[in-house]
Amino acid sequence: MLGVLEYPLEIFRFTQGGFRSRFRYSSTLEALEKSGINSSAVEEVVGGMVYKAGVKGNPARQIQLGAGIPVLLQQSINCAVRPYRRLGGINVKKVVVLGAGTMGAGIALVTAQAGIKVILRDVSESLVQKGLSIIEKNLNKAVEKGKITAEKKAETIRNLIGVYDSEQFAEELQDTDLVIEAIVEKMSVKKTVYKELDMKCPEKTIFATNTSALSISEIASATNRSQKVIGLHFFNPANVMQLVEVIAGASTSPETIDLINDFVKTIGKVPVQVKEAPGFIVNRMLVPMINEAACIYMEEVASAEDIDTAMRLGANHPIGPLALADMIGIDVCLAIMETLYTEFGDPKYRPCQVIKKMVRSGFLGRKTGKGFYQY
Secondary structure (H helix, E strand, O other): OHHHHHOOOOEEEEOOOEEEEEEEOOOHHHHHHHHHHHEEEEEOOOOOOOOEEEEEEOEEEEEEOOOOOOEEEOOOOOOEEOOOOOOOOOOOOEEEEOOOOOHHHHHHHHHOOOOOEEEEEEEOHHHHHHHHHHHHHHHHHHHHHHOOOHHHHHHHOOOOEEEOOHHHHHHHHHHEEEEEEEEOOOOHHHHHHHHHHHHOOOOEEEEEOOOOOOOHHHOOOOOHHHHHEEEEOOOOOOOOOOOOEEOOOOOOOOOHHHHHHHHHHOOOOEEEEEEOOOOOOHHHHHHHHHHHHHHHHHHHOOOOOHHHHHHHHHHOOOOHHHHHHHHHHHHHHHHHHHHHHHHOOHHHHHOHHHHHHHHHHHHOHHOOEOOOEEE
């Protein structure tokens, strides 16, 4: 019976103008009850994913939940249902996020909100606590704005564990399904970390790097499981931005790609497929634009405020390029430009001198309180 069936669902609601909102639930019963559907009228049909649903005040009807395609339930409630797809038919129960900074905390948050146990790992207690504080702050804002309930906040926090102790971390790795790495953008550091992970993680564990521009294949070369290493590039802030670039390395298996695509959809994000190339899609276009804006600023053609205003009002960008650089992290922008310049050898990717100077001075944007703007 449905009461013991735990199959995660998402419910879509529509208006006359089209798609309006989406809600995710950890079980079929919870989804149907909270969507105005009479769960007592729902029965599992043996041998297939077909359920009979009675909408409150309406006769029961058959609906097909399959192939990940939304199916209109009842026009009277303007609602559609589709199941989450699980990784290879197996639910991802545990994810380790390496790095408790802005990106790591955001990735941990959206994963925990999807009902998955998350281990947030960093090298010190203070860094872990800072990451957990970022998560709690974002959850509090979501509750205040009515986006989630206090109960959902509490459930999300229960799914999170912060770890800095090496021995405890080694124990947590033993039953981990997926590791998402969001540490410093230095290849040598990443390869050292992945070599250690490869020795400590079970064979089933998939490694996903949140690198902004580095080679997935080179990162994978530090392991003995290159077929299970993949790029999983989130965007800042990860708990808000919908896009995730999924990047296959030279040896990444089709199975790993499929599994990661399913995971991205499960946490409510939209994956795009990318073949390995420096900067992938977004950063190859976006960061050179930021770099050019920095050159305009350095040449005193216009102030930072006027450059950003010009792009917001003239190109309809939601945020100006220099304010965006501060949000991303000027050090991250520099690392991406250096990767593009090294890989392509094209002078159009040469990093702007003012960006280099700011990084050397420790002016990295919002995270340090100063960048192109003062915070």
